[in-house]
Amino acid sequence: MGGRIEKHEVPVSGIRRWLEPGPVVLVSSRWQGRANVMTLGWHTVMEFTPSLVGCVIAASNHSFSMIRESGQCVINLPTVELLDAVVGVGNTSGAEIDKFQGFGLTAEPSLEVAAPAIAECHAHFECRLYDDALVDRYNFFVFEVVRARVATAPEHPRTVHYLGEGRFMVAGEILDRSSLFRPDML
Amino acid sequence: MGGRIEKHEVPVSGIRRWLEPGPVVLVSSRWQGRANVMTLGWHTVMEFTPSLVGCVIAASNHSFSMIRESGQCVINLPTVELLDAVVGVGNTSGAEIDKFQGFGLTAEPSLEVAAPAIAECHAHFECRLYDDALVDRYNFFVFEVVRARVATAPEHPRTVHYLGEGRFMVAGEILDRSSLFRPDML
Numbered sequence: 001m002g003g004r005i006e007k008h009e010v011p012v013s014g015i016r017r018w019l020e021p022g023p024v025v026l027v028s029s030r031w032q033g034r035a036n037v038m039t040l041g042w043h044t045v046m047e048f049t050p051s052l053v054g055c056v057i058a059a060s061n062h063s064f065s066m067i068r069e070s071g072q073c074v075i076n077l078p079t080v081e082l083l084d085a086v087v088g089v090g091n092t093s094g095a096e097i098d099k100f101q102g103f104g105l106t107a108e109p110s111l112e113v114a115a116p117a118i119a120e121c122h123a124h125f126e127c128r129l130y131d132d133a134l135v136d137r138y139n140f141f142v143f144e145v146v147r148a149r150v151a152t153a154p155e156h157p158r159t160v161h162y163l164g165e166g167r168f169m170v171a172g173e174i175l176d177r178s179s180l181f182r183p184d185m186l
Numbered sequence: 187m188g189g190r191i192e193k194h195e196v197p198v199s200g201i202r203r204w205l206e207p208g209p210v211v212l213v214s215s216r217w218q219g220r221a222n223v224m225t226l227g228w229h230t231v232m233e234f235t236p237s238l239v240g241c242v243i244a245a246s247n248h249s250f251s252m253i254r255e256s257g258q259c260v261i262n263l264p265t266v267e268l269l270d271a272v273v274g275v276g277n278t279s280g281a282e283i284d285k286f287q288g289f290g291l292t293a294e295p296s297l298e299v300a301a302p303a304i305a306e307c308h309a310h311f312e313c314r315l316y317d318d319a320l321v322d323r324y325n326f327f328v329f330e331v332v333r334a335r336v337a338t339a340p341e342h343p344r345t346v347h348y349l350g351e352g353r354f355m356v357a358g359e360i361l362d363r364s365s366l367f368r369p370d371m372l
Contacts, residue, residue: 020227021347021355022208041206044230046242046324054240054326056232087366134320138232140240161207166367169207172358180273181352
């Protein structure tokens with residue numbers, strides 16, 4: 001996976017930049033001494049301050065109870081270089097294998113939660129469970145991002161976006177339309 | 187905007203293909219005889235059957251009460267050719283201007299809801315409000331997609347994905363990893 005990726009902390013109010021485009025993420029968790037990771041594509045930013053992200057985590061996932069019981073997770077942002085690991089993680093269960101070892105992912109300590117970060121990812125958003133009102137009905141978790149670390153480069157990571165049926169879209173060109181925005185909308 | 191775009195109906199259980207990648211969408215509504223449209227980037231797929239999509243619609247939007255009162259909207263999928271209209275719609279209020287006329291968008295009848303579709307978009311997902319339990323707390327609407335129409339071509343639309351600060355990512359290359367999937371995960 002190459003060398004160590006240099007990262008810096010960023011304000012949690014600004015994480016929409018990485019999550020709003022809709023990438024597939026790797027969600028890591030720790031509960032009763034064991035760590036796990038799952039692939040997740042159903043998430044949305046919900047608020048800047050507090051920094052809220054909503055995620056659907058199907059109850060059939062081994063991670064579901066780990067995250068609900070611990071009340072914590074880390075949302076990690078993989079890039080296209082990690083695509084085969086992303087697919088592998090999404091097609092196996094933490095009840096059966098150690099997915100970190102199985103897919104060459106490195107668990108590293110987080111700043112504020114017990115759940116590990118995945119070193120090979122571009123960014124790490126450390127989360128605490130903020131509201132579980134819709135968990136029973138829709139498996140919908142509202143998390144508060146409490147710390148955020150992002151790779152110093154590249155500025156625009158080549159994230160992957162799931163289309164279903166085993167196909168992914170890779171992040172393409174960047175267009176700047178800021179000149180068309182009202183100043184208060186930027 | 188070119189000629190009329192040929193579209194066909196698709197099963198509502200399959201709309202994750204267009205929404206899960208995280209594109210900016212145009213949400214149209216109709217209430218008390220007036221139509222409106224807003225730009226929205228905070229959404230997530232929540233379930234296949236029923237076909238559920240969660241959207242954050244800030245209460246400051248003119249569309250907020252139109253959608254809540256009517257209990258309907260259409261989620262339209264714009265492509266990069268419509269980017270300046272997408273930005274214009276997001277930087278103006280339906281309380282002040284007719285956004286269809288202002289940005290060259292054509293309102294056309296939907297199949298099952300009163301809210302119009304936007305003819306220039308690649309796809310239209312007709313929605314009914316399914317659950318407003320989190321609207322007061324988070325402006326979070328759970329919609330059921332009741333009908334879906336999608337352009338016959340291209341197969342992979344060049345959608346736009348918002349990064350904040352007036353910048354957008356355009357959908358890039360498609361990678362097929364279906365051979366790495368478990369059959370029951372496809």
